[in-house]
Structures are given as structure tokens and as C-alpha cells.
Amino acid sequence: xxQLVESGGGLVQPGGSLRLSCVASGFTFSSFWMSWVRQAPxxxxxxxxxxxxxxxxxxxxxxxxxxxxxxxxxxxNSLYLQMNSLRxxxxxxxxxxxxxxxxxxxxxxxxxx
Amino acid sequence: xxxxxxxxxxxxxxxxQPASISxxxxxxxxxxxxxxxxxWFQQRPGQSPRRLIYKVSNRDSGVPDRFSGSGSGTDxxxxxxxxxxxxxxxxxxxxxxxxxxxxxQGTKVEIK
Numbered sequence: 001x002x003q004l005v006e007s008g009g010g011l012v013q014p015g016g017s018l019r020l021s022c023v024a025s026g027f028t029f030s031s032f033w034m035s036w037v038r039q040a041p042x043x044x045x046x047x048x049x050x051x052x053x054x055x056x057x058x059x060x061x062x063x064x065x066x067x068x069x070x071x072x073x074x075x076x077n078s079l080y081l082q083m084n085s086l087r088x089x090x091x092x093x094x095x096x097x098x099x100x101x102x103x104x105x106x107x108x109x110x111x112x113x
Numbered sequence: 114x115x116x117x118x119x120x121x122x123x124x125x126x127x128x129x130q131p132a133s134i135s136x137x138x139x140x141x142x143x144x145x146x147x148x149x150x151x152x153w154f155q156q157r158p159g160q161s162p163r164r165l166i167y168k169v170s171n172r173d174s175g176v177p178d179r180f181s182g183s184g185s186g187t188d189x190x191x192x193x194x195x196x197x198x199x200x201x202x203x204x205x206x207x208x209x210x211x212x213x214x215x216x217x218q219g220t221k222v223e224i225k
Binding site for chain 2: 059
């Protein structure tokens with residue numbers, strides 16, 4: 001059974017940083033593209049970033065380019081999202097996703113003073 | 114960015130009756146390999162999204178056969194043949210060919 005468990009969310013002030021983590025199990029992690037998708041409270045879904053199987057390619061939505069960095073450690077079956085210069089509009093539930101098919105439960109990021 | 118437009122945005126349905134959601138993309142979703150990368154997701158209240166349909170019409174494992182997807186090019190449809198109480202939630206279409214991948218606004222399905 002595929003499992004994706006996110007952690008690292010919390011309350012942070014505008015301009016601050018957070019690092020989200022996702023530990024994967026139940027599949028060969030190194031064989032799949034991985035992504036982060038977010039959902040602001042009461043709103044729709046937004047694909048934030050994805051990363052190739054070996055980490056050699058990354059893609060970002062324009063609103064986070066230059067501020068967020070997606071990375072992975074295949075030896076640890078782990079996906080990360082380093083979020084810097086956080087803004088109020090980054091407040092959302094962040095989901096770890098395996099090729100659109102499997103989703104974690106999410107970790108909540110709140111950016112507020 | 115590719116804009117995904119769903120209709121209706123709210124869909125009250127009677128238990129046991131059919132339901133249909135439309136999704137239109139601003140660009141073709143046909144990839145060079147011939148496949149069309151259009152997915153449908155269900156998000157029940159308080160839960161993570163769950164993929165129901167991939168590549169227009171392929172049901173994911175465990176998805177009841179009352180759910181079906183159809184369409185081509187830029188116009189797609191999700192149908193529920195007979196709505197059950199557990200189908201309440203928000204449904205999203207999503208394109209996975211043009212980065213950034215994008216979702217429709219969501220269609221809220223509720224029981225009348």
C-alpha cells in the first residue's frame with residue numbers, strides 16, 4: 001500500500017521559512033516523479049512543484065519560483081519542499097503527491113503575523 | 114497557463130439519479146504520444162483528493178464503475194450513473210500535459 005506522510009507545517013511569520021518533508025513507502029520511490037500540491041483554506045487545488053525521478057529536473061509554478069525549492073533523497077524515500085520568503089498567500093494545506101495518483105494527508109502551513 | 118473551466122460549479126442531485134460534470138481546457142490536452150492527459154479527482158469533505166479517472170476514461174483501482182469519463186481534445190465529461198450518498202464532495206478535472214499542471218475550479222456535488 002502506498003503511503004505518503006507529510007510533516008513540517010506550522011505557523012510562520014511573513015518573510016520566514018519552513019521546510020516540508022514527505023516520507024514515502026509502499027512503492028519504489030526512485031522510480032517516480034513526485035510533486036507538491038497546495039490548497040488554500042476553502043479554495044481549489046494548485047500544483048506547486050514537481051521533481052524528476054533522479055532529481056535532475058524541477059518545475060515550479062510562477063508564484064513560487066525563486067522562493068521554493070523542491071528536492072528529494074531517494075536513499076531515504078523522502079521528498080522535501082524548502083519554502084523561503086513566505087507570504088500570507090502561501091497559507092495552505094500542502095500535499096505530497098505521487099504522479100497524481102496517490103496523495104498524502106497534507107501538512108498545514110499558516111503564514112501570519 | 115492552461116485554463117480548465119468546469120460546469121456547473123454546484124450540482125444538487127437526487128440519490129439514485131445520474132450526474133454529469135463538464136470540463137473544458139483552453140488548449141488541447143493531446144500529447145505527442147497520442148495520449149490525452151486529463152484526470153478527474155474527488156475530494157470528500159475533510160479528506161485529501163483521490164484520483165478517480167486518468168487519461169480521460171480509465172478508472173483507478175477501487176473506483177466504482179458508476180463513475181465514467183469521456184471526451185477528447187479540449188472537452189471532457191465525468192458522469193456518475195447513479196449518485197450515492199458517499200459521492201458528496203468536490204470534483205476537479207486536471208490537465209497534466211502543459212506545465213504548470215492546472216485544475217478546474219471544482220464542482221460541488223450535494224444531495225438534494
